[in-house]
Amino acid sequence: MTSSVMAVPDPSPALLERAAGVRRSAMALGQCSDGQRQAAVLAMADALEAARSEILSANGADLDAAAQQGLASALVARLKLDGPKLDGAIAGVRQVAALADPLGQRQLHCELDEGLVLERVSVPLGVLGVIFEARPDAVMQIASLAIRSGNGALLKGGREANRSCTAILSALRQGLANSEVSPQALELLTSREESLGLLKLDGLVDLIIPRGSNELVRFIQDNTRIPVLGHADGVCHLYVDRSADLPLALRVALDSKTQYPAACNAIETLLVHQAIAAEFVPMVVGAFPAAGVELRGDAAAMALGVSHAATEEDWTTEYSDLILAIKVVPDLEAALEHIRAFGSRHTDAICTADGASADRFLASVDSAGVYLNCSTRFADGFRYGFGAEVGISTQTLPPRGPVGLEGLVTYRYRLRGEGHIAADYASGAKAFLHRSLPL
């Protein structure tokens, strides 16, 4: 027997009250028109612009404190919000305002019987709980996506970004005060206790969005009953088939690993068909170390020039770094089996010129993204054309993969009758028509 102890404190009365306030505001926000929500997001952008110097100086203070505490340089880089980065974020908020309205889409319309009409309409989720590590710019992005889609939000930034987040939230709420949307639709949480309490706000919070490390995501998944949108791992693969165009495959492999190695959609493992290994592995050995990548191979890859040995652990490790594991496989089926055993169902690619191999791979790999002859780095909401990205989800159920605004909406069934009762249909006195109506 194993046991894991959930030691999450109950939300404080003050947090419950604030969350209830967000929920009330969100329910009013959910009934605002498309134009009203657009105007609110634009007002948020204007207010951010007006508060530009306050935000930059608050961020400066956070950076000073971080320097004093000797914060890791990667964390400092994410914390830093200079003028151009802030301007970019404000432009991003304006882009969110311009996105198509995700609400009020009729997805189903059916006359169940004469005078009894069913429709299914997209509606906001309600209230989002968002937990960031550092990254004050993400607060602007998620807050604007929330308001655009009619949702309230409880936002918890990293402790080291507290001053920045407070200044940003104050501007965002000031913007909402100049719109039809209540400023109470957005609340900033600042303490660790509040962020733990957030996990227990079932009934008040409808979706938790963690933006941070795998550990953060897993901790949250294990400690809340609220659905979590996020991904814990991104162990992505590129399989180079026997019939692949090898220079093309090398180019795709290099981009998939090096274009931004810290991203979840970067590859961690390169699988190479044995028939072309003697030609392709030396090409890899020639190109990757020159690009700063450490290669770790199985015995066959080492025999072809890879200098470090890969262990079993390498197949399941998300390096998030300039390291690549290489394995020579006997055939496509072995590659599929490796991905099935070690992949995280995020994004996996094949390079091949053979149509049958391509079809087999695209049909068999059950990842959110399966790619042919292109880089795994395309797994991204902007690149997919969604205009904005809430995050990338590795869960199996929708929304999965890169998630745009549609991840922040749900639907509701509306049924309008004229006194219809179920007993008439149970008894056979009446029968359903189920006639589709135009959407």
Next chain:
Amino acid sequence: MTSSVMAVPDPSPALLERAAGVRRSAMALGQCSDGQRQAAVLAMADALEAARSEILSANGADLDAAAQQGLASALVARLKLDGPKLDGAIAGVRQVAALADPLGQRQLHCELDEGLVLERVSVPLGVLGVIFEARPDAVMQIASLAIRSGNGALLKGGREANRSCTAILSALRQGLANSEVSPQALELLTSREESLGLLKLDGLVDLIIPRGSNELVRFIQDNTRIPVLGHADGVCHLYVDRSADLPLALRVALDSKTQYPAACNAIETLLVHQAIAAEFVPMVVGAFPAAGVELRGDAAAMALGVSHAATEEDWTTEYSDLILAIKVVPDLEAALEHIRAFGSRHTDAICTADGASADRFLASVDSAGVYLNCSTRFADGFRYGFGAEVGISTQTLPPRGPVGLEGLVTYRYRLRGEGHIAADYASGAKAFLHRSLPL
């Protein structure tokens, strides 16, 4: 600080192996054509028919054992599988074969750039874990829905239905053996240990579907990381507005409560506008007790003839029985506030002849179903025209409300390129087109 201890045993090696077998079979099943999956479901129906007498006698043995153990009569009623009930279930399996294919639907098709084409296609979830309390007929329904939608399933019936479920599963697998689908796609779990181990099969099982009591659902939600499709509570409301057609409202209220009081979509609370309470409450007092319903009212309802007092607990109780709570409210807003505070976001209805009140109610109540002038009992997959029902979900995220086959599928992004790499777009050497293509 509160803490709750998860004391769920790790899956045994034998269970892991069986689950891996189901997963492998499911991945092959997911690549079967529509016709192959239809034929497999029809073969399952044929095999059930061929095993009719074995199944009925196994059920007889379960019923004998239940009688010896003095099982509660409600449980015995659900356990019982006589000839007509079995024939109905087999007909249901054939109906599932006839449902439209939920797989291979292209939901998105976009040329990201010349030669780089994205599509989103519906695919099976993979493997379902289904936990029933008693109800051997549900095994046939869910197993056929699983195969129709390309999913494998681990099925765990109630212990008291063990012989029945074993006979049914043996027939279902016999049917699959006469088809293109591997019999291994369906596995029956029989012990409590296995059903607990199932909760820990993350990565092998993609969705857990509990069919049973609220306690069962809540236990499962609290003890697994796997998504759970189900509803924990169904506290549904009917609000009778001041402008309601009162005889119509009474008819709808009676059907909503009495047509099948054990169902989750039956109402538990009747909210009555004070302006018509003096007329409507006596109508309720005249009709409901005559239909066997015990009424529990607030002070205002009691002053109008309701004999039992309702306590705070009544507003949050799912009676699943012939009991109805009544509250007189000052206006529509108070009714909305009551539903917001005590509802379970399942299905709530208004009776009114006033368009503005109807619109306000349909826009404000954030339940999966919001109804106007008709019975809450219509919240059902068959009545909605889905042809079959996996269950009803009270979660906020899709799928919510009555869930048909679409609850058993997800989607996958397929991206086909010609050596496209992300660096070209990051550098500005190339720009995305994002041109929509026909679906």
